Amino acid sequence: MPSGDRGCAGRQGECVFAYTLDALGHGDEAHKVADIAAQFLQQSDWSQSLVAIMRGCHQCLRGTRGAAVCLARLEPRNGMLEALSVGNIQVVHMRTSHSGIAQFKSLIMRAGVVGDRLPELRVSSMKVHAGDLLVMATDGIGYDWRQAYRGSITPRDLAETLVARHCLGNDDALVLALRFNGGEV
Numbered sequence: 001m002p003s004g005d006r007g008c009a010g011r012q013g014e015c016v017f018a019y020t021l022d023a024l025g026h027g028d029e030a031h032k033v034a035d036i037a038a039q040f041l042q043q044s045d046w047s048q049s050l051v052a053i054m055r056g057c058h059q060c061l062r063g064t065r066g067a068a069v070c071l072a073r074l075e076p077r078n079g080m081l082e083a084l085s086v087g088n089i090q091v092v093h094m095r096t097s098h099s100g101i102a103q104f105k106s107l108i109m110r111a112g113v114v115g116d117r118l119p120e121l122r123v124s125s126m127k128v129h130a131g132d133l134l135v136m137a138t139d140g141i142g143y144d145w146r147q148a149y150r151g152s153i154t155p156r157d158l159a160e161t162l163v164a165r166h167c168l169g170n171d172d173a174l175v176l177a178l179r180f181n182g183g184e185v
């Protein structure tokens with residue numbers, strides 16, 4: 001069955017961007033809505049504020065069944081990460097401390113449907129350091145996965161582990177995991 005979830009990371013000028021989205025429902029119709037949203041985000045100017053991009057995506061999805069959308073942007077020069085999420089997409093910033101303990105910080109999820117009703121849009125900002133991971137997962141993935149994490153896991157292994165072991169099985173599921181390597185991207 002075609003998926004209504006999409007995730008992508010890319011680079012535009014100085015900034016690195018990433019998005020994850022989950023069109024409501026399943027099947028062909030969700031797949032079509034996901035295509036529209038992904039195309040919009042792919043062609044967006046990511047030097048704009050994330051709020052402006054989210055509002056643009058909202059306009060673009062009006063009249064469709066809508067989607068949960070999460071946007072993130074990193075400025076590699078200063079390590080500042082911004083994220084904005086509407087609907088059920090979990091966003092977790094993971095860091096391993098000097099003593100080897102994994103630390104997790106989840107972004108607050110705000111209810112809403114992009115294309116139908118937006119909540120108050122508040123961008124979260126955080127400083128990221130070399131080695132930190134950013135994980136975005138749609139609601140086909142459970143919330144009980146943190147124990148599976150080890151500090152040395154690669155983003156690919158983490159994403160594959162989550163999909164293999166923490167998929168709820170009743171919905172499309174997608175995980176995007178990114179590691180910040182320091183100032184050089």
Ligand SMILES: [Mn+2]
Binds near residue numbers: 022138139
């Ligand atoms: Mn879903």
